[in-house]
Amino acid sequence: MTNKSHSPEKTPIIKRQLSYASVWRWHFYAGLFCIPFAIWLATTGAIYLFKPQVESWQERSFDSLEITGERATAQAQVTAALAAVPGTVLNAYELPSSQDSAVRILVGKGKELTRVYVNPQTLEILKVQPEDERLMQLVHKLHGNLLLGDKGSMLVELAASWMIVLIITGLYLWWPRNTSGLAGIVYPRLNQDGRTFWRDIHSVTGLWVSFFILFLLISGLPWAKSWGGMLKQVRQMNQTTVVKQDWTTGPSSEQALRVATNSPVVDEHEFHRGMGHAPAQAGYEQLDKLIDIVALQNLAPPVLISPPNKNNSVWSARSDSQNRMLRVNLKLDASTGEITERKDFASKPLLDKMIGIGISVHEGQLFGWFNQLLGLLTALGILLIAVSSVVMWWSRKPANSLGAPKTPKNQKLPLLLGLVIVALGTLLPLLGLSLIFILVIEFALLCRIAKVKTFLGIS
Secondary structure, eight states, X not given: OOOGGGSTTTHHHHHHHHHHHHHHHHHHHHHHHHXXXXXXXXXXXXXXXXXXXXXXXXXXXXXXXXOOSOOOOHHHHHHHHHHHSTTOEEEEEEOOSSTTOOEEEEEEETTEEEEEEEOTTTOOEEEEEEGGGSHHHHHHHHHHHTTSHHHHHHHHHHHHHHHHHHHHHHHHHHSOOSOOSSBTTTBOOTTOOHHHHHHHHHHHHHHHHHHHHHHHHHHHGGGSHHHHHHHHHHHXXXXXXXXXXXXXXXXXXXXXXXXXXXXXXXXXXXXXXXXXXXXXXXXXXXXXXXXXXXXXTOOOSSEEEEOOBTTBSSEEEEEOOSSGGGOEEEEEOTTTOOEEEEEEGGGSOHHHHHHHHHHHHHTTOSSHHHHHHHHHHHHHHHHHHHHHHHHHHHHHOOTTXXXXXXXXXXXXXXXXXXXXXXXXXXXXXXXXXXHHHHHHHHHHTGGGOHHHHHHHTOO
């Protein structure tokens, strides 16, 4: 007599059940690790979306000065800023946004960067603030590295990599099986109670925002210490000059850029004329002429003018707009005021264009308020997915167990999904390393401790 459990008709069903259980287990543990990071990144990212509005409100008093007399020269303004923060050099002079605005001057020393607000008429110092203590800069660090430096950046990158796995496995679990209608698939059944309600909220929200979450995760990777650093190394291959890019890779990269920009280069001719004995003061009298030239270019604000330094051997000006399609970099001849080189978005390599567009969308600054709204809705979707998953987990969690789906016997991942995970582990090295670590720990240690096996649901 044939055993029905092994009949040809039942085998495909059993395989599907094993595959579903295996993927669900992956999804559960990925979610358990990612949820705290998802909530953190969604919250800080949502705040950072509104950087222009927040900073405009914070600095409104500095953009409504009563200026009635003749303005001081730019050199005098810079001298006043340098005197306010002794031992520093000029990092950049920011073009005022209006005739009633205070002058923002960035001065630095080593890794430190300070923003000085100067009354352009009286040279009164209105405010001195370390750049790292500005609210949006703090939010940026909380979002990108948890205030833990390069280690924090790598931890965020690891969480982002696992969130990609979370989304892929979530879409696999969402895929309709033996269902009729769109209820619970495309729209939630709000009239249901308990687990069904929260399951629909979780899966349907995940469906609608999954693409946008994936975009945010992938577009943020070039900033990460590990992945972004490896990308730069790949770009450097077969190149005879150092590859320059419009973004930093981790906190140490940003600090190195500061050190280079805060290291002035003294013009040799000015030095021999007796003007080079104090590098911090050399050549600043030429600022007024350069300001007039740069102002005529109508670059997207903020526009920064910097003296020669180890990062750039000549005077330069740049638009630092968050919309990277509007960014322009200029090289200037300080003696003639001539623009010797102009590089805009169109002149960048294709890869830099793609990354630049991705970063601009990521920060909510590519296409105005709608970009901010889209980013905000995505962040709210992430929070809703995270909260609903916790509610579902907590409602079914046994008292003495983590509540993870049990490991099915003879568990097998679908071949396609397995290939996807191998590819992701290769493309996202931190993910790959963590996968190897988890497998080694599970099979070498966790499986040998009975109480741990029971708690984790390991068969």
